[in-house]
Amino acid sequence: MIEGAARKPAIEAKGGVLIRLWNQAPSILFRLVLFVIFFLLIAPPAIVLISSFSRALFFTFPPQGLSLIAYERFIANPALVSALKVSTTVGLANMVFALVLGIGAAFVIDRYRFPGRDVLEAVLLAPLMLPVLVLSIAILMFISQLHIPRNFWLLTISHVLVTTPFVLRIMLAGMAGFERVLEEASASLGARPWQTIVKVTFPVLQPTILSAGVLAFVVSFGQVTLSIFLAGQKLATLPVVIWAYADYSYDVAITAVAAVIIFVTIVVLAIVEKTTGVERVF
Amino acid sequence: MATLEQAKVAVRPSTQKRYGRLLVPGLLVLPSLIVLLVFVIIPLVFMFRYSFYRHGYLVVMEPAFTFENYIRFFTTVFYLEVAAKTLGYALIVTVASLIMGYPVAYFLSRSRTRFRPLLMAIVIVPFTLSLVVSAYGWLALLSQNGIINWFLTKIPFVDEPIKLAYTPRGALIAMSVNFIPYQVLALLSAISNIGRDLEEASYNLGANRRQTFFKVLLPLSYPGILSGCTLVFVLGLTAFIAPRLVGGASMIMLGNLVYDNMIVYLNWPFAAALGFMLLGATMAVFFISNRLLRLEFIERERGLR
């Protein structure tokens, strides 16, 4: 150790700065590559946020001047405001359903030991691997053949299909860390089973439930594919609006719409980080 | 008399418990299973059936039992070209996202920087963010006067902005970056499981960085690579949003064919056939990957690796 430290300066004296640079090149290069990748990851939402506050009516870089014109146009456009309402209500209704289904299933998988338990878990998580495009068209064809019109509840349930597995996965991870002895302590203090569930189990699992809930909300809030096929005209959600507009025309208000979705996503991730930590969820 | 009473005490609670045991979990999982059955399994089964229907001019789907949708797909050069391109594009984004995701995953699993939560969030944001929103962002980044061309034109050799928006090139860049999080999340646990000491042992035995990477790190993170690539490949196969928005009208993947036949041409039986083939391809990919993974574990158990 000491020997090495003593020898180093001698080499440096010979080769000087160039050799040191050459020796460190791989790690410098690695850092540079990392920087570029992280930049690419963050750039799309960042550019949308920046443009949404820009005065220019088109994307330009560097941005020119600050303004809220995009947001003003958003609010002034009834179609966009209605889409915001639809996205929010579908997201919330979806969250409730996904929590009910996901928590129920998680309880069974976590608490009971029975043959076929692994299969049950795999089946309930399977929608995560199903191509959403295929699922969307299958549902659309099926309901059309049955002459069921597209409506709010259908859209919601379709979102529930893809958000419940998220909830299930997060709940299973959270419940694995739940100390069952707390429930025994509760029972020993005279709490009936339902009292234990209400006063101990749910409150202790509350951060996990919150995480799962907001994630279910945001996945629905940003969900495009299902909504494109199953929303119909009246129930267009924010992502559907972006899809439709981006195809045909350009309107700065759309930048504001995209920015709103980004805000919601960031808020949700912040909540998840605060309650259970992002890493424990994904 | 006494024995009879004891018997009662012994039997009653256990039968009661057995019914209770079935009732509660049943009530808790049944709704999930019903929803899956009604909204996933049954529609998929019917889609399979619809793929043998005929496209009518007055009705979107005309009940029939014909293979013409499949025959049409396999005998039309255009569709086969689209299929080939789709496979190619999916492969490109899989490899590209792996190449970009690996350093990120390696860094995140090794470094102890205090910015870790922030960096992790940067990885997670595209994962959670709506596909259209990031496509929209990419459009802005790649446009003639977007940031990337602004940067490129500052380089001495590049005079003209490069056309990236509304080209397959641009869409592939966008998709590759969008899929990085899947690769990172799959690789993170795999790389974390390879102890630092293994790498150090490799250096210790005189291996250089490149050898250590190819002989130690890469083989040991193979399960993570496989599962990440599987997910991304499947997502690439069925992509249609980024290809349409960023790639422009000229970029047609199988997903776009499905969309157009559903929404524009209203040829639902053909869309059903395409959808069914995509589903089959997806399941085949997952199946193969699962097999490979199992093989890998068996080999590891035997100590062949």
Place this chain on the structure above:
Amino acid sequence: MQEQTKVSDVKLEEVKKVFGHITAVDSVSLHIKEGEFVSLLGPSGCGKTTTLRMVAGFVYPTEGNVYIGSKLVNDVPPYKRTCGMVFQNYALFPHLSVFENVAFGLRVRGVKGDEIRKRVAAAIELVRMSGYEKQYPKQLSGGQQQRIALARALVIQPGVLLLDEPLSNLDAKLRLQMREEIRDLVKRIGITTVFVTHDQEESLTIADRICVMNNGKMEQVGSATEIYEAPQTVFVATFVGITNLLEGRLLGEANGGLYAVESKQGIKVIARSAASEPPKLGAVAISIRPEKVCIGRDSPKDATNVLGGRVTSKVYLGAIIRYRVAVRDGLEFVVEQQNREVEQLGKGEEAQIWWASKDALVVTHK
């Protein structure tokens, strides 16, 4: 505190618990009297926790009966029993403050406002934790959490207090202090207490009676003195304290409750039996505590049970000196000598050891 729920006795009758292929507890019968402090002692996996949990109601016995205060509770769920329980990791509710943790048992019973405040304050006072009401469990040290867990269990005025290795997560010094505190507190209230531990010293110092368990079976029940001075089985003799054990055969009764035993090495020993019924002929063992064995260059004229040997090691322990003496055919004795005795031997010296017949005990293999 107000009117106390009646302190109950606990009775286990031939209790057995089988988990799959494992018999965790095997025909344990034990009567714990009102206000008595009993400790369950035994090695890891011997069934202590399972026994305790059968009293609490978390585990239902496969066979046998559990009574709490003369009521058969075999099928009574835990929340209908009057057992206060303290867990190894305290199991305080992380989402509730100290006050709410202690109040929990009262709230689920429907006790209201003022009375809750009074009783919780009294319970927190009892464990000397006043002033911490607003803190959360995470903000407390291990010892403080332990006290709150105790207050929480006691505030509901249970008939029985159950503690499962409550001190094992504390550091050595705190463990001694908490041991005293728990004993004082429990005795002051006069509650029936069952205390599980695998630490023999803890067990001997804290309990009125100790129940030594091994392999799911009860080996011996008795006071600390009885367990130490008069072990009945090989397991009890070796598990509690150090002992010299001579495997052998019971030849027959000598006189006055003394028995003749011949060890494998052919040493004939006269020994006492502590069991209520006389030991059967056949394989038994002799247990002689090291401090009961005398050592010297020459034994006194009137000494009984004299053996000659050589000192193979000598360890100076301050108050005592511990010798190892090789006697015969690989048989080695541990002998402890008080430091005040004048004649000390060196390593390698020839020595004689002897003991009184009443200090040698016949112990059986159970």
